Amino acid sequence: MADHPPIEAYDELDSTNAEARRRAETGEGGPVWISARRQTAGHGRRGRAWSTEAGNLAATLLTTTEVPPAEAAQLSFVAALAACDLADTCLGPGGARLKWPNDVLVHGAKAVGILVESGPRPDGRLWLAVGIGINLAHAPTGTERPATSFAEHMASPPPAPLDALEILASRFEAWRRLWTTQGFAPIAQGWTARAQGLGERCEARLPNRTLTGVAEGLDLDGALRLRLDDGALERITAGDVFFGGA
């Protein structure tokens, strides 16, 4: 028996996150993984489009939680660790690094994007859609920042999307259990061990301002601790960070 929630695989959807939202809004609570070979309206963080070319993985875990929204958002780090484990399986240990909050980079270019969406349920709990897009076979062109695919760094072909999802879902379940039983600390530790750019200068583009400083590490809740040039400490809870060119 699989050690993860069931997988429902579609040929085509507008977006696996949108499908999870529709299901949640009609009362479905999961847990279930929803995947699609093609997305016609995949979306990313901050309203950006996300393209899913043939051979890439688009999947969303629909689940329900009793923890408050701010804490539930920590599942994005769980997802990043699971995706990094999948990258290790394909590329070898250390083949991928994590960039705050939850991008997975391969040789400095983005290969995985994660988008967690949520909403209230009538019973007071929260539904969560943990969406993960993985460039297994192809990388999009013309992106704002460099993108890559696993295939570009593999000697053999990358796994088929549903085979990759089996690995991803198992690793997600392992990290999720750790989070449920021991809290955010071991997740933060795992993330920090694989993080790119800690201790380096970076630019944090927030919704309404841009800050520069040194990325010191994760706070207890997943915020990025940014030491500004005047010595003040800023907790970054939303936005994008850029180190050097990426």
Ligand code: BTN
């Ligand atoms: C980002 O880096 O901006 C996040 C990208 C998230 C893309 C995935 S693909 C599966 C799921 N369905 C969507 O429409 N988005 C997420």
